[in-house]
Amino acid sequence: MKKIQLSDGMPTDIQRQNLNVNNIELLEKVKKLCVESDLSYVEINKALYLADKELYTQLLQAIVGSKEQNKEAKTRDYLSLSEKHRSN
Template sequence: MKKIQLSDGMPSSIRRTEAREETRTLTDEICKLCKRSKLSYAEINKALYLADKELYIGVMNKSGD
């Protein structure tokens, strides 16, 4: 299985000011959705983990075509 690079060559600590505008917009939208959900931190973290897992699997499936 081919490994994919998750970090995009970016450092592990990314500053908001260094991120592309699209990345900042997505971050803002995710934060708004999380606040609106009124879930606990643990539940939000689980949801983010599951979303990340689904995105990762989607990328892996595309790269395996």
């Protein structure tokens, strides 16, 4: 089974200066929503964990789905070529 890389090789202690503008904007939005939610730290942490889990699952499903679509497209191309070859 092929190993899935779960990180981009960055250190586990990521600093703000290591992030690009889009990452920083997302960070600020998430922090703002967490503060506005009035949830406890534990509740916020649970929500963030579940959001991360769901996003990760969606990403894996998209990867698997695209691989299956590629296989189906290759099969269709092969069958199409076979039909053309037979008709000649």
